[in-house]
Amino acid sequence: MSAVLPVLATRLSTAAAVAFGSSYAELDPELLDPELRSATKPEFGHYQSNLALRLGNALGQAPREVAARLVEALDIADLCETPSIAGPGFINLTLLPSTLAAAVNEPQAFTTRHQRVVVDYSQPNVAKQMHVGHLRSTVIGDALCNVLQFVGYDVIRQNHVGDWGTQYGMMIEQLLGENLNAEELDLQGLQVLYERSRKHFDADGAFADKSRARVVLLQSGDPETRAIWQRMVDVSLDDFEQVYALLDSRLTRTDVVGESAYNNDLPRIVDELSEAGLLTESDGALCAFLPGFKGRDGQPLPVIVRKSDGGFGYSATDLAAVRHRVSTLHADRIVYVVDHRQALHFEQIFALATSAGWLPSTTTAEHVGFGTVLGPNGKPFKTRAGGTVKLTTLLDEAVARADSLLEGREGIDRQVTAKAVGIGAVKYADLSSDRGNDYVFDLDRMVAMTGNTGPYLQYAHARLTRLLSKAGTDHDQILELKDPAEERLALLLTGFAGVVEQVVETLQPHRLCTYLYDVATALSVFYEQCPVLTSEGDTRASRIALCTATRKVLQDGLGLLGIQAPDAM
Numbered sequence: 001m002s003a004v005l006p007v008l009a010t011r012l013s014t015a016a017a018v019a020f021g022s023s024y025a026e027l028d029p030e031l032l033d034p035e036l037r038s039a040t041k042p043e044f045g046h047y048q049s050n051l052a053l054r055l056g057n058a059l060g061q062a063p064r065e066v067a068a069r070l071v072e073a074l075d076i077a078d079l080c081e082t083p084s085i086a087g088p089g090f091i092n093l094t095l096l097p098s099t100l101a102a103a104v105n106e107p108q109a110f111t112t113r114h115q116r117v118v119v120d121y122s123q124p125n126v127a128k129q130m131h132v133g134h135l136r137s138t139v140i141g142d143a144l145c146n147v148l149q150f151v152g153y154d155v156i157r158q159n160h161v162g163d164w165g166t167q168y169g170m171m172i173e174q175l176l177g178e179n180l181n182a183e184e185l186d187l188q189g190l191q192v193l194y195e196r197s198r199k200h201f202d203a204d205g206a207f208a209d210k211s212r213a214r215v216v217l218l219q220s221g222d223p224e225t226r227a228i229w230q231r232m233v234d235v236s237l238d239d240f241e242q243v244y245a246l247l248d249s250r251l252t253r254t255d256v257v258g259e260s261a262y263n264n265d266l267p268r269i270v271d272e273l274s275e276a277g278l279l280t281e282s283d284g285a286l287c288a289f290l291p292g293f294k295g296r297d298g299q300p301l302p303v304i305v306r307k308s309d310g311g312f313g314y315s316a317t318d319l320a321a322v323r324h325r326v327s328t329l330h331a332d333r334i335v336y337v338v339d340h341r342q343a344l345h346f347e348q349i350f351a352l353a354t355s356a357g358w359l360p361s362t363t364t365a366e367h368v369g370f371g372t373v374l375g376p377n378g379k380p381f382k383t384r385a386g387g388t389v390k391l392t393t394l395l396d397e398a399v400a401r402a403d404s405l406l407e408g409r410e411g412i413d414r415q416v417t418a419k420a421v422g423i424g425a426v427k428y429a430d431l432s433s434d435r436g437n438d439y440v441f442d443l444d445r446m447v448a449m450t451g452n453t454g455p456y457l458q459y460a461h462a463r464l465t466r467l468l469s470k471a472g473t474d475h476d477q478i479l480e481l482k483d484p485a486e487e488r489l490a491l492l493l494t495g496f497a498g499v500v501e502q503v504v505e506t507l508q509p510h511r512l513c514t515y516l517y518d519v520a521t522a523l524s525v526f527y528e529q530c531p532v533l534t535s536e537g538d539t540r541a542s543r544i545a546l547c548t549a550t551r552k553v554l555q556d557g558l559g560l561l562g563i564q565a566p567d568a569m
């Protein structure tokens with residue numbers, strides 16, 4: 001499907017130039033954007049522009065007259081019916097059936113980028129189970145990578161795993177003190193070891209000192225300490241990999257570039273910042289105070305680059321990561337998929353990295369924030385005891401629900417399909433809500449076969465697949481569009497490229513979800529109004545072609561979201 005919208009927009013701009021000549025040239029280009037939108041009601045045609053209203057305002061002329069002059073200058077008869085003017089001066093456009101059919105028949109065109117984007121996402125922490133916050137980052141990050149790759153970006157995934165810091169000194173000291181064998185610990189064992197060492201650390205000053213000395217050993221590369229740490233990392237990464245496999249995530253071991261990877265760069269970060277005159281000592285710590293960053297109490301908010309005990313923290317590591325991504329990975333764009341509570345952290349990092357010259361104006365850095373996953377009680381999702389809910393428990397439950405949904409279905413591989421549907425349901429629920437908002441983790445709603453859900457879209461796709469296999473003949477050219485339900489569906493299909501572009505720009509996957517849901521809804525109206533297999537001649541061929549194009553949009557769309565589209569369910 002080629003996108004007709006940009007073509008129509010260009011024609012309108014040209015008409016404005018022709019009709020208003022020199023006065024046009026002096027106007028702000030923003031004002032002249034035709035802003036073609038889908039019409040709000042079928043009687044307004046297919047698209048609507050408010051250009052005449054804005055232009056009229058700017059030129060001090062009556063909008064309806066401006067609209068009339070625009071329409072007169074508009075050269076569009078090859079694509080649209082005669083344009084109409086509505087209300088205060090809206091221009092309504094209706095595509096000719098042949099234009100609409102051709103737009104669906106032709107391959108969809110995208111502006112291809114030849115740029116590199118680094119996407120920092122998932123980022124679980126070593127020695128801790130992944131939780132729902134990591135689910136969001138992983139699912140949103142995967143979808144964004146898919147979309148960016150689809151339009152031609154060279155995508156580099158970076159899993160910025162939390163694998164460095166004081167807690168590992170503490171845990172290693174505890175493990176050695178208890179004479180435990182690191183080889184025998186699994187992730188659950190590591191998590192409880194962490195809890196014991198934390199208590200020990202808080203209660204026993206001598207242990208705390210030994211733990212700090214152990215961190216120094218770890219950072220300076222002491223072999224015994226490193227070996228134990230490495231074991232903790234490996235156990236954790238093995239576990240994360242299982243979660244990624246269950247989630248159908250594209251992340252692999254080679255995408256892991258954890259916090260520890262920047263250890264050797266940290267002293268340089270401090271040196272360069274201090275040479276640039278950006279550091280101030282404050283209570284023994286080295287801090288950067290940036291203009292414009294103030295706390296609620298009005299006090300300046302520092303970025304702590306080196307702590308008073310000489311250790312480097314989370315911020316220093318992120319600064320080193322920016323530097324690496326720009327100078328070594330040559331990123332044109334860096335995207336951080338991290339919950340919105342870290343918004344201020346990233347604002348500070350981007351500002352400081354800019355001041356230090358590590359983030360040039362040719363690279364854009366964006367924090368893609370997201371809200372919290374809530375439990376049934378509307379509070380952040382926790383177990384009854386207040387602990388974090390294990391992600392795999394939730395995912396297994398989702399697959400089990402999907403499995404019972406498929407009860408009695410024939411001709412499917414039940415296990416494979418239940419996984420596709422259950423995991424797809426969880427991912428879709430996450431992606432379809434505006435990422436800035438919180439949402440309630442409600443499995444009943446997620447796996448429902450009706451409404452804006454993953455299973456609803458998967459079912460729409462599977463039903464089309466079955467219908468097309470029954471048709472017996474292939475058709476990929478729409479010859480006629482007569483029924484309003486056909487027209488509505490075809491018009492929606494031409495919008496796919498536009499929606500993908502919107503996701504590239506806004507990094508909001510829910511826009512694609514809403515679009516796919518609209519397509520599936522229009523499809524069900526089409527089924528009601530337009531028999532496919534029992535119709536004849538051009539009508540039958542056209543409807544089969546329309547179904548084929550719809551199936552492709554659903555399949556591609558779900559694929560971009562990282563959701564499987566089984567052929568039967």
Ligand code: ARG
Nearest residue numbers: 120123124125160162318338
């Ligand atoms: N590991 C951190 C957490 O679980 C998130 C890391 C985000 N990425 C980054 N470059 N700081 O909260």
